[in-house]
Amino acid sequence: MGVVKSKRMPRAVRERQMMDAAVRTFGQLGYRAASMDEIAELAGVSKPLVYLYLNSKEELFTACIRREAKALAEAVRAGAQPGLPADRQLWAGLNAFFTHTAENPDGWAVLHRQARTHGEPFASEVAAMRDEIVAFVTGLIGAAAREAHRDRALPDRDVAGLAQALVGAAEALAGWANDTPGVSAKEAAATLMNFSWAGLENLMNGRPWQAQA
Amino acid sequence: MGVVKSKRMPRAVRERQMMDAAVRTFGQLGYRAASMDEIAELAGVSKPLVYLYLNSKEELFTACIRREAKALAEAVRAGAQPGLPADRQLWAGLNAFFTHTAENPDGWAVLHRQARTHGEPFASEVAAMRDEIVAFVTGLIGAAAREAHRDRALPDRDVAGLAQALVGAAEALAGWANDTPGVSAKEAAATLMNFSWAGLENLMNGRPWQAQA
Numbered sequence A, B: 001m002g003v004v005k006s007k008r009m010p011r012a013v014r015e016r017q018m019m020d021a022a023v024r025t026f027g028q029l030g031y032r033a034a035s036m037d038e039i040a041e042l043a044g045v046s047k048p049l050v051y052l053y054l055n056s057k058e059e060l061f062t063a064c065i066r067r068e069a070k071a072l073a074e075a076v077r078a079g080a081q082p083g084l085p086a087d088r089q090l091w092a093g094l095n096a097f098f099t100h101t102a103e104n105p106d107g108w109a110v111l112h113r114q115a116r117t118h119g120e121p122f123a124s125e126v127a128a129m130r131d132e133i134v135a136f137v138t139g140l141i142g143a144a145a146r147e148a149h150r151d152r153a154l155p156d157r158d159v160a161g162l163a164q165a166l167v168g169a170a171e172a173l174a175g176w177a178n179d180t181p182g183v184s185a186k187e188a189a190a191t192l193m194n195f196s197w198a199g200l201e202n203l204m205n206g207r208p209w210q211a212q213a
Helices: A011-029 A036-043 A047-054 A057-079 A086-103 A105-114 A122-147 A156-179 A185-204 B011-029 B036-043 B047-054 B057-079 B086-103 B105-114 B122-147 B156-179 B185-204
Strands: none
Touching: A011 A036, A011 A047, A011 A057, A011 A105, A036 A047, A036 A057, A047 A057, A057 A086, A057 A105, A057 A122, A086 A105, A086 A122, A086 A156, A086 A185, A086 B185, A105 A122, A105 A156, A122 A156, A122 B185, A156 A185, A156 B156, A156 B185, A185 B086, A185 B122, A185 B156, A185 B185, B011 B036, B011 B047, B011 B057, B011 B105, B036 B047, B036 B057, B047 B057, B057 B086, B057 B105, B057 B122, B086 B105, B086 B122, B086 B156, B086 B185, B105 B122, B105 B156, B122 B156, B156 B185
């Protein structure tokens, strides 16, 4: 295929290149310091073309947030395999989360650091993605609690609070793992799995969570 | 004392009034939307006096972050009573944290939402306070782990990761508790204590953490 080389790339491909360059630049330099010149250069296109496709630095940044948020939410959803026992689902979901944030450190920096540190409308974009992940985790914990068949089920509000705690812990750990040389995604996932599933008491007494074969 | 009423208040008192008004305004309206006019009016002083004392909106906001960060860190330190068993120290520290954030919702909004959403130099101010709290929690977990006298102590890196997870969970829960009508500080502290100490498995099986008398 493709014997004739064309200088004209499909718009979608060019746009993806620009977005890749933008995520990298915003993630590493921050929203303010990043310049459209640098983004265009990194993408190998002219600056007017970036403006033509993505309109403005603000719209480009918003598009980056949306793309990275969608990719992260999809990775977590795809990772947590329904049908598994609750602890295995959680383990799979955490692995997916930390693997994605480790493989896309610039995307994670855009979402977690940049999008939240430059006011609106960016903060709302990332809040919407966060709400979606919290809702997903809430469903997971709620299902696990029902599965456990206790006479006294966990009240909805407790489940909601636990989901907030788990998501907050995951966010903090992802930033720490990316900033700390040598901490792998698996290690970060294992730390959080142990923390959230087995609790500190068990950890201190040498009883970590263990995946059943 | 004070039979002669004076219109001249000590500078420290006036400054505190301005800062109180500023924290409330920044916390409720956000850094951008808050105006120096509103802050002056709420403090019951003239706008030039606010500028005379605090220089600029940026310096006023920085002073608010510092004051609120210091107050929160001190509340947590004072709450966690050294000498208690590890779980009781953690429980006391969490109670102090959630009580403080519930009683100072505007201060917490300044630290957690505003300071992190308006770039530098504000983000660094709040990061320094966060690092201090993480270091304190790391010390707490490390001491608890040594106390547990296990042959295989928790590696330092695990302790550091657990501290990150715990602080991230606490931040997320404090925001949720303040935004959710009817969630008390004690309830938020209990949710996090159960989550962090007993773990999800125990919670789902109806084995929450219980304070020993």
